[in-house]
Amino acid sequence: MEPVNGASKVKVIERLRSAGLRPTRQRVALADLLFREGDRHVTAEQLHEEAVRAHVPVSLATVYNTLNQFTRAGLLREVAIDGAKTYFDTNTSNHYHFFMEETGDLVDIESDALKVVGLPETPNGTRISRIDVIVRLSDQ
Structure with missing residues (x-):
């Protein structure tokens, strides 16, 4: 797994904790991928591909679960298109x-x-x- 740099990791952990989420290794890695570049829209499949490229060992199911947890915690906004495609907005x-x-x-x-x-x-x-x-x- 590609390490999240120290300052970034502390910020990510604080952000997860303030949202009431336990900062597991996979949540920290996915949150870093999601939030490091500012506001963006991403599908679960896109985030999974980014995780694979970054050598983050995570399944697509875990990515979906994490995105839904982040949404319920208020870290993301879900945007559904035709009920067939869902984007997650930072x-x-x-x-x-x-x-x-x-x-x-x-x-x-x-x-x-x-x-x-x-x-x-x-x-x-x-x-x-x-x-x-x-x-x-x-x-x-």
Whole structure:
């Protein structure tokens, strides 16, 4: 397994602990891969490929489980496309996305560029927790 450098490892461990997660070796290695380059969108398969290239011994099932644990802990945001493809977003703020149909890329939309208006009343005892907007783009 390729080692996470000292300063990075301490940050990753602190981030996992503050989210209520035990910093296992695999979680630390996957979190380092996920968060070292800033905000990004990744599928489980993409992260698994990165882990294999970095010599992190982890199964695809473990990657899925870890991504779902990170999402429940608030470290990631899940973005589902057509129910068939799921991306995990390291930017957990409220924001929207462009989906590039030809390449499968997901790109953030600047939050000020889109306004959602005319939301319906929610049923008693509920509130809107977030709004997902995905604008699909295709080549001309």
